[in-house]
Amino acid sequence: MSSRVDVADVMRGLAVMGILLLHSIEHFNFYSFPDTSAQCTWLNFTDKVIWDGLFFLLGGKAYAIFALLFGFSFYIQERNSRLRGKDFRGRFCWRLFLLLLLGNINAMFFTAEVLVLYALAGFILPLLCSLKDKYLMWIAVVLLFQPVPLFYLLRALIDPTFETPTIPTGHFWAATFDAQTNGDFWDMLRVNLWEGQLASLAWAWDNGRVFQTMALFLFGLLAGRRNLFSEDKLAFWARLLAGALMAFFPLYGLAGMLPDYVTERSLLSPLMLIVSSLHKFAFIVFT
Numbered sequence: 001m002s003s004r005v006d007v008a009d010v011m012r013g014l015a016v017m018g019i020l021l022l023h024s025i026e027h028f029n030f031y032s033f034p035d036t037s038a039q040c041t042w043l044n045f046t047d048k049v050i051w052d053g054l055f056f057l058l059g060g061k062a063y064a065i066f067a068l069l070f071g072f073s074f075y076i077q078e079r080n081s082r083l084r085g086k087d088f089r090g091r092f093c094w095r096l097f098l099l100l101l102l103g104n105i106n107a108m109f110f111t112a113e114v115l116v117l118y119a120l121a122g123f124i125l126p127l128l129c130s131l132k133d134k135y136l137m138w139i140a141v142v143l144l145f146q147p148v149p150l151f152y153l154l155r156a157l158i159d160p161t162f163e164t165p166t167i168p169t170g171h172f173w174a175a176t177f178d179a180q181t182n183g184d185f186w187d188m189l190r191v192n193l194w195e196g197q198l199a200s201l202a203w204a205w206d207n208g209r210v211f212q213t214m215a216l217f218l219f220g221l222l223a224g225r226r227n228l229f230s231e232d233k234l235a236f237w238a239r240l241l242a243g244a245l246m247a248f249f250p251l252y253g254l255a256g257m258l259p260d261y262v263t264e265r266s267l268l269s270p271l272m273l274i275v276s277s278l279h280k281f282a283f284i285v286f287t
Helices: 006-025 041-058 062-083 089-107 115-121 124-128 133-144 147-158 170-182 185-206 209-225 231-261 265-286
Strands: none
Touching: 006 041, 006 062, 062 089, 062 209, 062 265, 089 115, 089 124, 089 185, 115 185, 115 209, 124 133, 124 209, 133 209, 133 265, 147 265, 170 185, 185 209, 209 265, 231 265
């Protein structure tokens, strides 16, 4: 494997572009939009097409590609250090700590930043990198199936009185919006760093991003070990593409149908998380 893997660089660039596009139409989590009631029908239609189209193509996928490549980058660095007779794990943990600091600086300006989550979830890589491929694969699959929501689902099936716990974040988001709207620069930094960061991490937990991110880190590590980004692996990607296509459409359709057939929130909420995690993973595989 060469020092640079061109396809990984291209995917990383596309992922960053997708993340920027989505956050741009969201006003970078400052949800204050102009009044469109007097806007012509054609412009309202165009706005909806762009919003829905970008979220279908990129929502939950661009970040997932970036997470996959995060694990792949760890593999390259760990392999190169190992070839020099050095243990990379301690150095990587130090880099995760630096990433955590950088993420908190970023959080002061942007409440939906992901670097803190990556820094925290990234410790799974040095912790498990010495395992054999088959064990890493099983752990990644379990994480992809959202173990905590899966537990909630099984608990709700057994106990009809069980209510799926969620982290209340409304007051956190309200505080950040108020600081961004009415506060001064220092108020915004302070509120974004605390309330905004708590809201962002709680949202990631409630929406399955924590386990999905760790799973993608491990899949990226496995992709590096198996040299899957080389040209001689095109047959593997063709088979994976076919499987992902067959999995995506039923899972995506199921996600749209579930609210019509599952009325109990304690069942619907974890089930939607599991299904959406799987169909988004299938989508990034065939894109």
